[in-house]
Amino acid sequence: MVRTVPGRTDRVVVVGAGLAGLSAALRLRGAGREVTVVERAAGPGGRAGRIEERGYALDTGPSVFTAPELVADALAAVGEKLEDRLQLVPLETTYRAQFADGSHLDVHADVDAFAAEVEALCGAGEAAALRRYLADLAELYRLQLTTFIDRNLDTPLDLLGPQLVQLARRGGFGRLSRHVERFFTDDRLRRLFSFQALYAGVSPYRAIAAYAVIAQLDIGAGVWHPVGGIAAVPRAMAAAAADAGVTLRHDTGVRELEVSGSRVTGVLLDDGERLPADAVVVTVDRPETLVPGFRRLRRPVYSPSCVAVHVGVRSELAGQAHHTISFGAAWREVFDELTRDGRPMTDPSLLVSMPSHTDRSLAPEGGQVLSIVAPTPNLDPHSGGNPDLDWATLGPRYRDEVLAVLESRGWTGLTGAIEVEHVDTPLTWAAQGMAAGTPFALAHTFGQTGPFRTPTLPRRGPENVVLAGSSVQPGVGVPMVVISGRLAAERITGRDPR
Ligand SMILES: Cc1cc2nc3c(=O)[nH]c(=O)nc-3n(C[C@H](O)[C@H](O)[C@H](O)COP(=O)(O)OP(=O)(O)OC[C@H]3O[C@@H](n4cnc5c(N)ncnc54)[C@H](O)[C@@H]3O)c2cc1C
Numbered sequence: 001m002v003r004t005v006p007g008r009t010d011r012v013v014v015v016g017a018g019l020a021g022l023s024a025a026l027r028l029r030g031a032g033r034e035v036t037v038v039e040r041a042a043g044p045g046g047r048a049g050r051i052e053e054r055g056y057a058l059d060t061g062p063s064v065f066t067a068p069e070l071v072a073d074a075l076a077a078v079g080e081k082l083e084d085r086l087q088l089v090p091l092e093t094t095y096r097a098q099f100a101d102g103s104h105l106d107v108h109a110d111v112d113a114f115a116a117e118v119e120a121l122c123g124a125g126e127a128a129a130l131r132r133y134l135a136d137l138a139e140l141y142r143l144q145l146t147t148f149i150d151r152n153l154d155t156p157l158d159l160l161g162p163q164l165v166q167l168a169r170r171g172g173f174g175r176l177s178r179h180v181e182r183f184f185t186d187d188r189l190r191r192l193f194s195f196q197a198l199y200a201g202v203s204p205y206r207a208i209a210a211y212a213v214i215a216q217l218d219i220g221a222g223v224w225h226p227v228g229g230i231a232a233v234p235r236a237m238a239a240a241a242a243d244a245g246v247t248l249r250h251d252t253g254v255r256e257l258e259v260s261g262s263r264v265t266g267v268l269l270d271d272g273e274r275l276p277a278d279a280v281v282v283t284v285d286r287p288e289t290l291v292p293g294f295r296r297l298r299r300p301v302y303s304p305s306c307v308a309v310h311v312g313v314r315s316e317l318a319g320q321a322h323h324t325i326s327f328g329a330a331w332r333e334v335f336d337e338l339t340r341d342g343r344p345m346t347d348p349s350l351l352v353s354m355p356s357h358t359d360r361s362l363a364p365e366g367g368q369v370l371s372i373v374a375p376t377p378n379l380d381p382h383s384g385g386n387p388d389l390d391w392a393t394l395g396p397r398y399r400d401e402v403l404a405v406l407e408s409r410g411w412t413g414l415t416g417a418i419e420v421e422h423v424d425t426p427l428t429w430a431a432q433g434m435a436a437g438t439p440f441a442l443a444h445t446f447g448q449t450g451p452f453r454t455p456t457l458p459r460r461g462p463e464n465v466v467l468a469g470s471s472v473q474p475g476v477g478v479p480m481v482v483i484s485g486r487l488a489a490e491r492i493t494g495r496d497p498r
Contacts, residue, residue: 002151002152002154002491002495003152004490004491004492005279005457005464005466005491005492006463006464007278007463007464008278009033009278009279009464009492009493010033010034010278011033011036011277011278011279012033012034012036012277012278012279012280012281013035013036013037013038013254013267013275013277014028014035014036014037014038014280014281014283015038015254015280015281015282015284015290016038016039016046016282016283016469017037017038017039017041017044017045017046017238017250018045018046018048018234018283018469018481019045019046019234019237019478019481019482019485020046020481020482020485020488021037021046021281021283021468021469021485022074022234022238022241022485023071023074023237023481023482023484023485023489024281024283024466024468024485024488025241025246025281025485026074026075026078026237026240026241026244026246026485027074027486027489027490027493028281028489028492028493029077029078029241029244030077030078030079030244031077031492033492033493035241035245035246036247036248036249036275037238037241037246037247037248037249038252038253038254038267038269038275039248039249039251039253040252040253040254040270041250042250042251043235043238043250044234044235044237044238044248044250045061045231045235046234047061047062047439048061048062048230048233048234049061049231050229050231051420051422053312053420054364054419054420055312055363055364055367056312056362056363056364056369056419056420057229057231057361057362057363057369058310058311058312058369058371058420058422059229059230059231059310059355059369059371060310060371060422060424061231061439062230062477062478063323063353063355063371063373064218064223064323064351064353065088065223065224065225065233065478066217066218066221066222066223066224066478066479067217067478067482068082068086068088068224070482071233071236071237071482074237074485074486075236075237075240078244080240080243080244085236085239085240086226086227086233087226087227087228088224088226088227089224089225089226089358089359090109090223090224091109091224091225091322091323091358092108092109092110093107093108093109093321093322093323094107094108094219094223094323095192095218095219095223095323095324096320096323096324096325097191097192097324098324098326098327098410099191099327100327100328100329100347103121103188105117105118105121105192106321107192107219109222111131111134114130115127115131118130118189121188122186122189123186125185126184126185126186126189129184129185130184130189132183133183133184133193134219134220136170136183137212137213137215137216137219137220138216138220140167140172140212140213140216141213141217141220141221143163143167143170144167144172144210144213146163147159147161147163147164147167148210149474149475149483150474150483151487152455152456152473152490153451153455153473154451154457156450156451156452158451159450159451167210171209172208172209172210173208173209173210173446174209175205175206175207175208175209176194176204176205176207176208176209176212177190177194177204177207178209179209180193180194180204187331191327191331193212193215195325195327195349196211196212196214196215196218197211197214198335198338199214199477200214200444200475201302201303201304201438201440201441201442201444201445202339202443202445203336203338203339204335205332205335206445207444208446211444217479223323225355225358225359227361228361228362229355229359229362230355233478249269252269252271253269253270254267254268254270254290255268255269255270256290257280257291257292257465258274259292259462262462262463263462263463264279264464264465265277267280277464278464279464279465279466279492280464280465281467281468281485281488281489282465282466282468283468283469283485283488284469285432285433285434285435285441285469285470285471286433286434286435286471287454287458287467289433291458291461291462292461292462293460293461293462294458294460294461295460296454297442297448299382300382300435300442300448301443301448302378302380302383302385302435302436302440302441302442302443303378303440303441303442303443303476304338304375304376304378304384304385304438304440305378305379305385305425305426305436305437305438305439305440306373306375306376306424306426306438306439306440307373307374307376307395307402307424307425307426308371308372308373308374308423308424309370309372309374309399309402309403309421309422310369310370310371310372310421310422310423311369311370311414311418311420311421311422312367312368312369312418312419312420313367313370313418313419314364314417314419315417316366316367316368317354317370317411317413317414320354320357321354321357322353322354322355322358323351323352323353323354324351324352324353324354325349325350326349326350326352326405326406327349328345328349328405329347330345330346330349331349333347334347334348334349337377338376338377338384339377339384340384341377342377342381342386342389343377343386344374344376344377344389344394344398345374345375345376348402348405350373350374350402350405350406351372351373352370352372352373352406352411354369354370355369355371356368356369370414372403372406374398376389376398376425376426377426378426378436378438379430379436379438380435380437383436385436385438391427392427395425395427398425399423403415435471440470440476441469441471441475441476442470442471442475442476444475444476449475450473450474453472453473453474453475454471454472454473455472455473456468456472456473456488456491457491466488466491466492467488468481468484468485468488469484470484472484473487474487
């Protein structure tokens with residue numbers, strides 16, 4: 001039986017209008033609660049941010065949008081249809097993988113087209129392995145969704161059951177690198193199916209094979225582009241919430257939770273106003289800064305951080321894809337540098353997204369917008385990061401280096417064509433209050449996953465404060481935080497019977 005908030009829960013305040021907060025607000029409103037969302041920034045979105053300048057629209061957060069059915073489900077809680085709020089374009093080419101030997105591989109959403117591409121590059125044996133691997137991933141994901149991801153977990157005992165046994169039998173608790181190596185002999189395919197571990201904040205050499213399922217979310221199930229950019233997603237959710245009667249407050253933060261006995265009775269805003277509350281959903285990165293009595297995990301390990309370079313360029317960059325993973329020659333060293341040695345990658349692997357390839361509304365005629373995400377160590381030495389890296393000085397140099405690397409890997413003319421630019425470094429995330437200067441929260445080490453990750457209803461702290469967002473179950477990334485919003489709402493309303 002999942003624990004829920006006891007007592008009255010009519011008026012709920014949600015702290016934060018990121019994807020987790022909006023997901024929770026939609027669910028709570030759908031269940032008849034009076035909901036107010038308080039956001040200290042000027043608009044909704046949180047990490048899924050947006051900058052508009054000189055005709056370029058730069059998404060400053062996520063670029064790979066997966067599992068749209070989760071957003072559809074959140075909108076359905078208030079009787080809305082996703083297609084009435086958002087236009088989603090499925091990407092035929094999920095990623096282009098560019099390798100250091102000069103070859104490239106287009107990952108197609110269509111399995112036959114993908115297998116044909118793999119056969120042409122790596123041979124028939126690897127194409128057959130691909131089909132087996134994709135089927136295996138889909139099954140692993142199904143098992144994990146019901147055991148680990150899509151439910152509130154209060155103790156490890158909640159996991160016990162036939163599905164856990166099946167997960168173990170399928171090798172889910174072995175190393176991800178070995179799992180991938182068992183299927184593929186071609187090093188390029190091994191990389192393609194293990195780089196996603198970095199999204200979970202762990203090296204594939206240390207991650208358990210269960211994290212292979214992250215590749216199910218993008219390569220297996222497909223990637224979509226929301227027209228207007230990813231920032232259109234939180235905007236659509238916020239608009240649907242407002243139309244359903246949720247009150248959205250922007251430009252003012254929650255300064256303090258007012259506690260009386262074992263409960264929070266109201267929230268105090270930065271501008272001095274007090275909002276009464278029967279329950280509160282907190283989606284901030286570090287709940288310990290706001291929730292009295294909340295204790296974070298004892299020795300938290302944080303994910304690597306990143307330098308994100310967002311640019312609008314006056315160039316068509318012909319021939320480039322929507323999403324490119326540009327692999328360097330180095331591989332194991334990359335993960336050691338990021339998660340052990342506290343050094344920026346010497347031979348970087350980069351994720352480059354050019355959404356204007358699909359959506360011309362994002363850039364002026366003859367231009368493109370690009371986001372280049374270069375993983376870096378975070379600022380926490382206990383997480384393999386490095387507090388001594390002086391990003392104020394290093395940031396601009398690293399930006400130059402990343403652009404030079406891309407030029408050398410075929411993005412000719414990129415640097416000279418930049419018209420607008422925005423660069424984030426670990427300092428940016430630290431200044432926004434994110435632990436260890438990373439926007440990717442607690443790493444998904446085994447001890448910080450499933451029932452070992454902070455539950456949405458913490459055991460310590462006021463009994464009517466619920467948590468959501470990437471620091472708690474189930475974890476990091478758009479799909480996971482949207483799920484966390486639902487799990488948080490269910491701690492207040494009980495499980496949604498839909
Ligand atoms: C560069 C980058 C690339 C990424 N790429 C991807 C990707 O490709 N795919 C993917 O799935 N995920 C990606 N992510 C991760 C994803 O963006 C996050 O996991 C997700 O957006 C986090 O949502 P959230 O609601 O938990 O937190 P947030 O979006 O951070 O929302 C929390 C909100 O709370 C507000 N807040 C904080 N304190 C207070 C307060 N005291 N009072 C009021 N409001 C407050 C903040 O302003 C913020 O709006 C990326 C992130 C970044 C930064």
